[in-house]
């Protein structure tokens with residue numbers, strides 16, 4: 001076990017040592033941003049840690065409402081719903097939309113939060129092969145009865161592989177079925193992909209009234225909690241049909257204030273996204289030059305897969321050089337979207353320097 005003793009950033013203090021940090025999901029290094037920390041401190045002094053009641057009573061406070069206003073602005077939607085953890089977003093969507101679909105189709109590499117949402121939805125659920133629109137076509141034809149309405153749910157960016165699902169192909173498959181719905185878990189896409197950082201639908205140019213996404217403010221945004229952007233009607237529906245947001249405590253006030261400010265900062269500073277994409281494309285091109293099969297999307301996740309013994313020991317050997325990356329095992333209870341044989345996951349941040357990226361690539365080239 002390792003212990004992080006600083007905010008996550010391009011460098012972090014782990015086990016008492018400063019390392020070049022390429023792990024986790026703090027893609028803009030906002031968790032330690034002084035304005036975000038100031039916002040959290042100010043709010044906690046004024047409003048305390050939380051309201052000690054759910055939002056159905058007197059639990060709303062100005063900070064929670066500000067997060068939802070800022071999120072609606074960020075996503076250019078009428079409204080937004082803010083709740084305690086991004087993990088619950090899929091459950092809230094599947095519960096809130098339950099009158100609109102009959103059968104769930106889900107990518108078989110979906111994140112646990114998608115699978116848990118499905119388990120609570122109490123509807124038939126059919127898996128289709130990972131990112132495979134042809135298999136989706138087969139599964140829908142096999143399992144959907146006439147008059148039934150399909151709902152598809154998938155990660156918008158897969159957390160370890162960094163892959164993006166072929167949403168436009170799914171939209172084409174669903175076009176022939178009346179009342180179809182598509183939901184994505186954009187935990188790793190929120191703030192990161194799409195011209196304005198609005199996530200996977202924006203990046204892929206997919207739009208429509210039956211496309212829904214849930215995201216998180218805990219990763220790229222440097223705050224905490226889950227967010228669902230959408231129409232005022234959608235948000236009212238989610239509030240009335242899912243008990244999670246209104247029968248549980250809201251995100252703590254300092255986390256909410258941090259999230260509200262983080263949404264503003266990311267919207268006011270598009271150069272952050274530009275830096276992240278530049279760093280990502282640069283790092284990916286360097287890994288491709290080493291012979292790794294790495295995609296060329298702006299998703300700041302580099303997944304080096306393979307059974308090579310050197311890859312297995314890579315994180316420990318890099319840590320000896322004060323560089324932190326993550327290793328994930330496949331099979332059994334492994335994390336979702338880990339390729340067969342396991343993988344090394346490298347996260348790129350907007351504030352990594354070229355020198356840090358070059359040193360990472362060169363140390364890996366020496367070892368592998």
Ligand SMILES: Cc1ncc(COP(=O)(O)O)c(C=O)c1O
Nearest residue numbers: 085086087111113159187216218
């Ligand atoms: C795809 C996906 N969805 C949801 C979550 C959970 O989000 P949060 O940490 O905001 O609860 C994660 C967390 O790692 C994730 O990878």
